[in-house]
Amino acid sequence: MANEVLTDYVAAAAAVMQQAQQAFEAYKKVDAHARAVFLQQISAAIEAAREELVAAAHEETHLPLPRLNGEISRTTGQLQLFANLLQEGSWVEAAIDTADDTRTPARPDIRKMLVPMGPVIVFGASNFPFAFSTAGGDTASALAAGCSVVVKAHPAHEKTSQRMFEAIQQAIATCKLPQHLVQHVSDTGIHLAKALVQQELTTAVGFTGSLAGGKAIWRYANERERPIPVFAEMSSINPVVLFPGKLRQQPQQLAQQYAASITLGMGQFCTNPGLLLAIKGEGLNEFLQSLSDEIKRVAPQSMLHEGIYKAWQRNVNTLLEQQDAELLVQSAQEAGAIAPLPVIARVQAQAFIANPVFKEEVFGPFSLVVECADKEELKEVLAQVKGQLTTTLMATEEDLAAHQDIVEIQQSLAGRIIINSAPTGVEVCAAMVHGGPYPATTDARFTSVGSTAIQRWVRPLCYQGFPDALLPDALKNANPLKIWRTVNNQLTNAAL
Amino acid sequence: MANEVLTDYVAAAAAVMQQAQQAFEAYKKVDAHARAVFLQQISAAIEAAREELVAAAHEETHLPLPRLNGEISRTTGQLQLFANLLQEGSWVEAAIDTADDTRTPARPDIRKMLVPMGPVIVFGASNFPFAFSTAGGDTASALAAGCSVVVKAHPAHEKTSQRMFEAIQQAIATCKLPQHLVQHVSDTGIHLAKALVQQELTTAVGFTGSLAGGKAIWRYANERERPIPVFAEMSSINPVVLFPGKLRQQPQQLAQQYAASITLGMGQFCTNPGLLLAIKGEGLNEFLQSLSDEIKRVAPQSMLHEGIYKAWQRNVNTLLEQQDAELLVQSAQEAGAIAPLPVIARVQAQAFIANPVFKEEVFGPFSLVVECADKEELKEVLAQVKGQLTTTLMATEEDLAAHQDIVEIQQSLAGRIIINSAPTGVEVCAAMVHGGPYPATTDARFTSVGSTAIQRWVRPLCYQGFPDALLPDALKNANPLKIWRTVNNQLTNAAL
Numbered sequence: 001m002a003n004e005v006l007t008d009y010v011a012a013a014a015a016v017m018q019q020a021q022q023a024f025e026a027y028k029k030v031d032a033h034a035r036a037v038f039l040q041q042i043s044a045a046i047e048a049a050r051e052e053l054v055a056a057a058h059e060e061t062h063l064p065l066p067r068l069n070g071e072i073s074r075t076t077g078q079l080q081l082f083a084n085l086l087q088e089g090s091w092v093e094a095a096i097d098t099a100d101d102t103r104t105p106a107r108p109d110i111r112k113m114l115v116p117m118g119p120v121i122v123f124g125a126s127n128f129p130f131a132f133s134t135a136g137g138d139t140a141s142a143l144a145a146g147c148s149v150v151v152k153a154h155p156a157h158e159k160t161s162q163r164m165f166e167a168i169q170q171a172i173a174t175c176k177l178p179q180h181l182v183q184h185v186s187d188t189g190i191h192l193a194k195a196l197v198q199q200e201l202t203t204a205v206g207f208t209g210s211l212a213g214g215k216a217i218w219r220y221a222n223e224r225e226r227p228i229p230v231f232a233e234m235s236s237i238n239p240v241v242l243f244p245g246k247l248r249q250q251p252q253q254l255a256q257q258y259a260a261s262i263t264l265g266m267g268q269f270c271t272n273p274g275l276l277l278a279i280k281g282e283g284l285n286e287f288l289q290s291l292s293d294e295i296k297r298v299a300p301q302s303m304l305h306e307g308i309y310k311a312w313q314r315n316v317n318t319l320l321e322q323q324d325a326e327l328l329v330q331s332a333q334e335a336g337a338i339a340p341l342p343v344i345a346r347v348q349a350q351a352f353i354a355n356p357v358f359k360e361e362v363f364g365p366f367s368l369v370v371e372c373a374d375k376e377e378l379k380e381v382l383a384q385v386k387g388q389l390t391t392t393l394m395a396t397e398e399d400l401a402a403h404q405d406i407v408e409i410q411q412s413l414a415g416r417i418i419i420n421s422a423p424t425g426v427e428v429c430a431a432m433v434h435g436g437p438y439p440a441t442t443d444a445r446f447t448s449v450g451s452t453a454i455q456r457w458v459r460p461l462c463y464q465g466f467p468d469a470l471l472p473d474a475l476k477n478a479n480p481l482k483i484w485r486t487v488n489n490q491l492t493n494a495a496l
Numbered sequence: 497m498a499n500e501v502l503t504d505y506v507a508a509a510a511a512v513m514q515q516a517q518q519a520f521e522a523y524k525k526v527d528a529h530a531r532a533v534f535l536q537q538i539s540a541a542i543e544a545a546r547e548e549l550v551a552a553a554h555e556e557t558h559l560p561l562p563r564l565n566g567e568i569s570r571t572t573g574q575l576q577l578f579a580n581l582l583q584e585g586s587w588v589e590a591a592i593d594t595a596d597d598t599r600t601p602a603r604p605d606i607r608k609m610l611v612p613m614g615p616v617i618v619f620g621a622s623n624f625p626f627a628f629s630t631a632g633g634d635t636a637s638a639l640a641a642g643c644s645v646v647v648k649a650h651p652a653h654e655k656t657s658q659r660m661f662e663a664i665q666q667a668i669a670t671c672k673l674p675q676h677l678v679q680h681v682s683d684t685g686i687h688l689a690k691a692l693v694q695q696e697l698t699t700a701v702g703f704t705g706s707l708a709g710g711k712a713i714w715r716y717a718n719e720r721e722r723p724i725p726v727f728a729e730m731s732s733i734n735p736v737v738l739f740p741g742k743l744r745q746q747p748q749q750l751a752q753q754y755a756a757s758i759t760l761g762m763g764q765f766c767t768n769p770g771l772l773l774a775i776k777g778e779g780l781n782e783f784l785q786s787l788s789d790e791i792k793r794v795a796p797q798s799m800l801h802e803g804i805y806k807a808w809q810r811n812v813n814t815l816l817e818q819q820d821a822e823l824l825v826q827s828a829q830e831a832g833a834i835a836p837l838p839v840i841a842r843v844q845a846q847a848f849i850a851n852p853v854f855k856e857e858v859f860g861p862f863s864l865v866v867e868c869a870d871k872e873e874l875k876e877v878l879a880q881v882k883g884q885l886t887t888t889l890m891a892t893e894e895d896l897a898a899h900q901d902i903v904e905i906q907q908s909l910a911g912r913i914i915i916n917s918a919p920t921g922v923e924v925c926a927a928m929v930h931g932g933p934y935p936a937t938t939d940a941r942f943t944s945v946g947s948t949a950i951q952r953w954v955r956p957l958c959y960q961g962f963p964d965a966l967l968p969d970a971l972k973n974a975n976p977l978k979i980w981r982t983v984n985n986q987l988t989n990a991a992l
Binding site: 090095097107108111117222227397400412414419420431435437438451455462466467491 | 580584586589591592593601603604606607608611613614714718722723725883893896903907908910911912913914915916917921923925926927928929931933934935938939940941943947948951954955956957958959960961962963966980982985987
């Protein structure tokens with residue numbers, strides 16, 4: 001690409017970030033209750049545009065209407081979660097250590113709370129056109145924190161993104177907030193993304209997408225003179241351990257549950273169970289037979305776009321070409337143009353251990369069964385698995401009691417550990433962690449789903465010796481916001 | 497350097513990290529109360545070795561005995577702070593969202609708490625041989641979190657560091673903890689540091705030191721395939737704004753206070769006030785006259801080591817050679833071999849704005865006065881200042897009322913904002929922030945001092961559908977630890 005074109009991207013990014021900075025300067029003075037109202041107004045504007053949004057997303061992503069309607073509800077639910085968090089107010093982690101004049105030297109009055117970082121960039125995901133995109137969790141949590149936001153639309157659903165942006169703009173107008181509080185930019189390549197991430201005024205980045213995409217964004221950030229945090233949620237195969245007792249107890253029920261989970265939304269979930277680990281035996285054989293029967297019956301649906309379909313095909317083929325890889329079953333229904341036939345492959349433990357290809361994500365309706373000779377081999381396999389968003393145990397009480405060491409290993413692998421359920425389905429709540437060790441994310445200390453997702457966009461600011469009148473409300477003696485605070489190491493919601 | 501020597505460093509680092517990993521596997525099962533006892537045992541061992549430690553540090557760093565004794569107390573105080581935090585227990589941020597079978601689909605039981613990351617590397621600082629070194633805040637907070645620690649001794653006080661490590665080893669033995677829970681390594685160059693940071697098993701890094709050193713460590717971490725968080729506290733000139741009313745009110749008292757703060761410990765503090773900003777006028781003239789009188793009387797002390805002394809000399813000379821830089825005053829006492837005569841320089845606002853040299857840290861007894869024509873010029877100067885650990889306002893109530901815009905700008909600059917005190921002196925408490933935007937640190941979202949310093953070493957782990965008996969105590973229904981938890985979005989210390 002010619003230099004002058006790259007210069008244009010940089011100039012465009014600079015202009016966008018100048019506007020984002022100006023909007024931030026105004027928005028950071030907007031109190032938490034007004035920010036909550038703003039989030040609710042976005043939610044109301046989305047609800048009003050629900051039909052249009054769902055229709056646009058259906059056209060662009062091929063996701064079924066009920067799923068898209070559900071995702072709209074999830075998106076407005078997320079906005080409401082953060083509105084509630086703001087109204088409750090304790091999330092700012094206010095801490096107060098009062099002065100002590102009797103000490104030598106005298107101890108000053110010291111208070112702290114979380115404040116917004118500044119303008120942030122959000123990259124929408126292809127697989128959730130609403131909940132992880134333009135007005136999704138990253139945008140909602142960043143606006144809740146008090147940041148201004150620049151959304152880079154995902155090219156695979158740009159019209160949907162544009163329509164969603166209009167809903168946000170409507171809420172901005174209703175609430176009389178700065179016009180550029182949220183901005184919306186488009187580019188089919190990487191140049192604008194890179195330029196935005198590298199702009200001096202950018203203070204943090206949120207990304208949901210592929211490992212290659214997330215690592216590129218992370219690299220751009222690290223080329224900066226001034227480092228900024230990048231939270232990229234990227235890649236996960238979500239290993240499921242099927243324990244012997246559970247397999248013997250209910251192989252068919254398990255097979256139904258997992259056939260559904262593996263092919264839910266054509267497997268286009270970050271939490272898709274891509275790896276099934278089990279110890280050989282009759283229970284496993286029965287389970288795999290039932291799983292095969294179930295998979296054969298799964299009717300294919302179109303994937304999000306042709307690129308994702310082709311990548312799935314390529315990845316499945318590559319995996320099946322590996323030595324010792326075995327095609328266990330493929331759906332026996334009719335494939336569509338970009339609607340693939342779900343695949344389950346099988347490999348023995350030592351082959352899995354020896355070959356890195358088996359450990360990579362195959363995004364789409366696919367799962368790899370790894371058969372282990374015994375518990376020790378299962379542990380060897382788990383030791384080879386990289387960082388994950390989730391890991392699951394399908395187990396009876398006896399299984400759990402007999403495999404404490406496995407449970408312990410799994411805890412070190414992922415951000416969320418699940419017993420006797422499928423990993424697909426991510427609750428939006430205070431206790432959720434949608435994060436985990438690399439390559440699941442770039443920073444295991446944060447989550448992109450749930451109320452603590454807000455922590456990605458804030459920094460602590462300490463006020464020393466401030467007169468009460470000059471302190472933010474969260475730190476004033478009278479505790480006018482009635483929030484929980486740590487006062488001289490004790491949690492309290494009382495006034496000082 | 498020959499390749500085989502580099503290979504040796506990598507092999508040495510690999511062996512150290514293997515041991516650290518094994519120690520972590522055992523230590524992560526040690527409960528919080530036992531970890532608290534361990535921290536107290538380190539504290540007791542330090543207290544028992546106080547005289548030896550102070551003597552060793554005095555010899556290696558030239559810091560005066562009272563200061564070193566005070567620093568020992570601060571170090572044991574830090575260990576006690578984290579022991580208290582562990583005993584209280586709520587720092588794990590436990591959150592519980594209970595199941596809801598009436599919802600469609602049913603909501604599972606979801607619980608979350610903070611868990612340790614794994615083995616971490618701590619780089620000790622030259623200027624605090626105890627409080628920011630071997631058993632300092634980074635080590636104390638990482639051990640409190642449940643991590644194993646590899647300390648890289650600072651070459652400027654290696655004997656002190658070794659003696660401190662022996663105290664830690666004694667506590668490890670007393671508490672029957674894994675031998676390699678804390679390891680101590682030495683190297684005068686960067687090769688071992690690089691190898692340690694780049695080892696696969698390393699999960700996080702803490703660093704206190706120079707901008708060059710911190711950036712190097714950060715770069716090594718970012719060359720890794722798997723990113724890890726680096727918290728480096730590096731560089732700060734801690735701008736102080738002297739407001740007109742305050743200057744008129746008590747110029748002499750201010751001068752005394754700041755002469756003492758600038759030269760405290762020969763200015764070898766991260767929070768040394770390296771930049772004094774003021775609007776021209778009679779108050780400023782009187783202040784500078786008094787400051788000059790005070791500085792002339794300051795008796796030099798030896799700096800930490802020759803390298804720091806020479807860097808100070810070089811940096812002061814470079815700054816004074818810049819166009820429009822003016823030597824305001826230098827101590828009129830007698831210099832020692834590595835004991836410099838404190839310097840105050842002066843520059844006009846526009847010259848400061850135009851020249852990046854004036855914005856760099858001069859580590860040691862030095863401060864630069866920037867004279868502004870009016871408030872607008874003061875704002876222009878502040879806009880040029882990079883991220884800081886602290887910023888201070890010396891102001892009357894009238895000053896504050898008249899300069900709200902300045903106060904607001906200062907809040908965006910630093911991790912701590914101080915009214916009417918000197919920035920030197922960092923309280924170890926819950927509300928402290930010793931952090932700030934780059935180049936003060938590599939990640940403004942964290943602090944290296946105070947109880948929340950522990951947040952650098954932990955990640956959230958979510959448990960879904962776990963039977964009560966298999967949950968960690970912090971998440972059990974009965975709340976056996978009696979900690980504060982967020983249960984269905986309400987903070988409570990009750991049982992479920």
